[in-house]
Amino acid sequence: MVKEDDVLRLPYLSCIVKETLRLHPSVPFLLPRKTGNEVKLNEYTIPKGTRVLVNAWAIGRDPSIREDSQEFRPERFLSSLVDVQGQDFESIRFGGGRRICPGMPLALRMIPRGIELITSKF
Numbered sequence: 001m002v003k004e005d006d007v008l009r010l011p012y013l014s015c016i017v018k019e020t021l022r023l024h025p026s027v028p029f030l031l032p033r034k035t036g037n038e039v040k041l042n043e044y045t046i047p048k049g050t051r052v053l054v055n056a057w058a059i060g061r062d063p064s065i066r067e068d069s070q071e072f073r074p075e076r077f078l079s080s081l082v083d084v085q086g087q088d089f090e091s092i093r094f095g096g097g098r099r100i101c102p103g104m105p106l107a108l109r110m111i112p113r114g115i116e117l118i119t120s121k122f
């Protein structure tokens with residue numbers, strides 16, 4: 001029987017969580033931001049006071065970042081050091097910076113247990 005303690009030793013399960021949130025982020029545009037100052041970003045100039053939406057959904061599916069970006073392939077994370085906790089900007093399921101999801105530690109503990117409970121019924 002798989003026990004709750006075993007969840008930490010199931011790396012593929014953690015890959016499934018990452019891959020699910022990559023394809024289906026719960027907050028696809030994150031929380032709206034407003035620029036405090038004029039910002040130059042590549043060839044764009046974003047004026048002070050602009051409302052900015054970050055398209056985390058499109059970043060997760062960007063084909064220039066990863067192969068088969070529309071496919072559900074959890075194993076892509078097996079050999080990857082990508083972290084979902086706001087440090088890697090290719091993976092911002094919980095947002096980043098000062099508005100990062102305060103529920104992230106709880107969610108990261110609970111989701112694998114939920115998946116384990118659901119799959120153990122089959």
Ligand code: HEM
Nearest residue numbers: 026027030031093094095096099100101102103104106107
């Ligand atoms: C799969 C689980 C979850 C995901 C993917 C998720 C994702 C996010 C994202 C992307 C944001 C916006 C962050 C940003 O714009 O930088 C956010 C904000 C927030 N999340 Fe979560 N979240 C999850 C679970 C939870 C849970 C379990 C709680 C509370 C128990 C929670 C409470 C909040 C709150 C209060 C905010 C707003 C923070 C603010 O106003 O600055 N979330 N979440």
